[in-house]
Amino acid sequence: MKTRILTALKALEAREGMEILFACESGSRAWGFASPDSDFDVRFVYRRPVSHYLSLGKRSDTLTEPIVDELDFAGWDLDKTLTLLRASNPSLLEWLRSPILYRADEVWLGATRQLMADSWQPRALYYHYLSMAKGNAKVNGRGGLSVKGALYVLRPLLCARxxxxxxxxxxxxxxxxxxxxGLGAAITGQLESLLAFKRQALEQDQLVLSAELAAFMARELNALESCKPPLRDKAPMASFxxxxxKTLALDH
Structure with a gap:
C-alpha cells in the first residue's frame, strides 16, 4: 500500500506542478483504531512555485482527490498550512505528529514541529476538540450509534480533558x-472493549453503548463546558x- 501511495503522490506533484513537503496518515490508522475497511487518509502539505503566491487572482489553497478504492488524498498549500498552524488547528497539529509518515522534507518538518511547539494555543485547541465532541455527539445521536461514531465523540472529548x-x-x-x-478500572475496561470491537468491526457496524460509558460521555461533555485552559499570547505573525x-527561499 505504501508503494501505491508514494506513486500517487508523485503523480499528483507532476500533474499540479507543486512539491509535497510532507505526507502522512491521518484519522483512525494514526489513532490506533482502524477497522478492516478503514480508508487510508493520506494528508499532505505542498509548496508551489513563488510566482503562484505573487498572483493577484484568487487561487485554491487545497487539493483533494476523489476516493478510489480505500485511498483518500487531501492536502493544504503552504500558506494555508502556516495560517492554520498559528491558529492551532487540531487536524494540522495531528498531521505533524502522525506516527505514519509517507514522505517528508526532514529539515522542513523539524522546523515546523518546532514552530508548533513554540506557538500552540491550549485554549484554542481545547475549544476545537470540545466543539468536535459536541458536534459528533449531536450527529451520532440521530438513529443508531456506530462504533466509529462513539469513538469520534470519545477521542476529542478525552483530548480536551x-x-x-x-x-x-x-x-x-x-x-x-x-x-x-487514569479514568479508573471500570471506564478503562469499557474503552478497551470498545477499541477491540472497532478493530475487528466494519466502519458502520452498530453498537449498543453501555449505560456506564454513555453516562461518562454525558458527564464529561457537561463538565468540560464550563472549563477554560490557560490563555497564551498568540505567536507573532512575523515568525510565521x-x-x-524561508520555505519559499525568499529570505536572502
Missing part, C-alpha cells in the same frame, strides 16, 4: 490517551511570515 489536566498536546494513540488520563519566506 488531557489539555485541561496536563497542559500538553494530547497523544494521538487512543490507548495512550485514555490510559494516561519569516518561515514562509
Amino acid at each position: 488531557w489539555l485541561l489536566r496536563f497542559d500538553s498536546l494530547p497523544p494521538l494513540d487512543f490507548t495512550a490517551l485514555y490510559q494516561g488520563l 511570515d519569516a518561515f514562509f519566506m
Whole structure:
C-alpha cells in the first residue's frame, strides 16, 4: 500500500506542478483504531512555485482527490498550512505528529514541529476538540450509534480533558490517551472493549453503548463546558511570515 501511495503522490506533484513537503496518515490508522475497511487518509502539505503566491487572482489553497478504492488524498498549500498552524488547528497539529509518515522534507518538518511547539494555543485547541465532541455527539445521536461514531465523540472529548489536566498536546494513540488520563478500572475496561470491537468491526457496524460509558460521555461533555485552559499570547505573525519566506527561499 505504501508503494501505491508514494506513486500517487508523485503523480499528483507532476500533474499540479507543486512539491509535497510532507505526507502522512491521518484519522483512525494514526489513532490506533482502524477497522478492516478503514480508508487510508493520506494528508499532505505542498509548496508551489513563488510566482503562484505573487498572483493577484484568487487561487485554491487545497487539493483533494476523489476516493478510489480505500485511498483518500487531501492536502493544504503552504500558506494555508502556516495560517492554520498559528491558529492551532487540531487536524494540522495531528498531521505533524502522525506516527505514519509517507514522505517528508526532514529539515522542513523539524522546523515546523518546532514552530508548533513554540506557538500552540491550549485554549484554542481545547475549544476545537470540545466543539468536535459536541458536534459528533449531536450527529451520532440521530438513529443508531456506530462504533466509529462513539469513538469520534470519545477521542476529542478525552483530548480536551488531557489539555485541561496536563497542559500538553494530547497523544494521538487512543490507548495512550485514555490510559494516561487514569479514568479508573471500570471506564478503562469499557474503552478497551470498545477499541477491540472497532478493530475487528466494519466502519458502520452498530453498537449498543453501555449505560456506564454513555453516562461518562454525558458527564464529561457537561463538565468540560464550563472549563477554560490557560490563555497564551498568540505567536507573532512575523515568525510565521519569516518561515514562509524561508520555505519559499525568499529570505536572502
